[in-house]
Amino acid sequence: MFDFAWSEIALIGVVALIAIGPKDMPAALKAVAGVVKKARRMAAEFQTHVDEMMREADLHEVRQQIDEIRNFDLRGEVERTVDADGSLRATFASNPLDEPAKPAVATPDLPKNFTLERPADPEPAPDFVPPSAAPAPVAAGADEAPAFVPPGTHRA
16 A cells, blocks of 8 residues: 555664653554554445445346347348338338238038038059969060160070
């Protein structure tokens, strides 16, 4: 706090010993120590109050910032940034490519007992074909040509 050298403290002690006297010196030192303690206590209390005020002020600012974030209108802010004069909104509001609304189609009056029936599913093909129903094998050397003949294997 104060910047005193040992020589300055010794000089103050000698002057106090001469001015106060050796008999009253212990009482004077107690009184000076009490004043220093009170001054330190008051400084600590003042610092505590200042710190508390700073925390409250910071909390008030934080509360304000949180309220600003809660009330932030992102859509409005984007619209103001992108379309400041409202021309884009007007363009999309009157889009010539939009189809006009189609009129409702009138349905014929149907009898109360009318039901819509789905056509019957065809029978599924059987997975197993009995040998009697299988096509007859083609005999070797028949007149049919093979579907693919690799090059260099044909007979002359």
